[in-house]
Amino acid sequence: MPALPEIKCLQMTMLFLVTCVCCWILGVLIGHEAAKHAINIGIDQVEGILKLTAKKAPSPRQNPCGLAQQCPPQHHPFRLTSGGDLNVLPRLCFDNNSIFAMNSDKLGRGMNIAVLKVSTGDIDVKSYDMYEGDFSDPMVNFLKSLPNGSIIFIATHDDGATRLSPKARTVLGEMGSNEIANLKFRDNWVFVTGRGFNLAGHYEQIVHRGESQQSFGDWPNHAVSEGCLLYNSSKLHQTEH
Incomplete structure (x- = not known):
């Protein structure tokens, strides 16, 4: 039967590993949402520029x-x-x-x-x-x-x-x-x-x-x-x- 200090050390190691895994998963999720948010902002900005350009650009005048x-x-x-x-x-x-x-x-x-x-x-x-x-x-x-x-x-x-x-x-x-x-x-x-x-x-x-x-x-x-x-x-x- 392992000694008490060894059991506690093993538990601490497992807890550390679980914490690392959770942090990694959380980081991935946060990064994905941040990237998605950034992409959406970029798309909105491009659409806004295109709409503004379309409003400013004069339509071709037919003689x-x-x-x-x-x-x-x-x-x-x-x-x-x-x-x-x-x-x-x-x-x-x-x-x-x-x-x-x-x-x-x-x-x-x-x-x-x-x-x-x-x-x-x-x-x-x-x-x-x-x-x-x-x-x-x-x-x-x-x-x-x-x-x-x-x-x-x-x-x-x-x-x-x-x-x-x-x-x-x-x-x-x-x-x-x-x-x-x-x-x-x-x-x-x-x-x-x-x-x-x-x-x-x-x-x-x-x-x-x-x-x-x-x-x-x-x-x-x-x-x-x-x-x-x-x-x-x-x-x-x-x-x-």
Whole structure:
């Protein structure tokens, strides 16, 4: 039987070991909670910084009519896009207003025309079928009747060439078009010109059927023209964008 002092020494040793183990476990638990608390504080701080940055960062500003650059003061942005297939109508944005979309009931197959009267700011929209019927002469008469101080936007939809007469091509050429003589079946074409004054830049594009990627089945890519118009009632001109 061990002596009393030895028993007490053994008990003290066991108590010491148990105490050490408990302290170690407690330290691990406290350290884990401290680390977890520190991580949570860090996450909260990062989230706060991100929220503050998001509030301060200005949102990207889209230019009117989706132009690549901002127009100078007093200029009027425009973007003219031809139609696509039978269901994709032409589009005209002017001063950030969707002119053709607001007059969709007036659009149709053939030549779609919007006329801006600078003196009043009024815009008139008309469409002339160039696939069936005889609408070349009415279109010519309309174009010839426009007063000086008019800006004319023309965009094809579906087909603008089949019933387009030589006379109409001549009139459009006299208005400044360089491509109207080359317009063929289901080519896409857009043209912007002025009556009684010349635009500082030439705004016209033709996309031939079969010579570009056919984005709409039997129809080619859109033809597009865009820029910044500067004008007033006494001095009319246009600056390139």
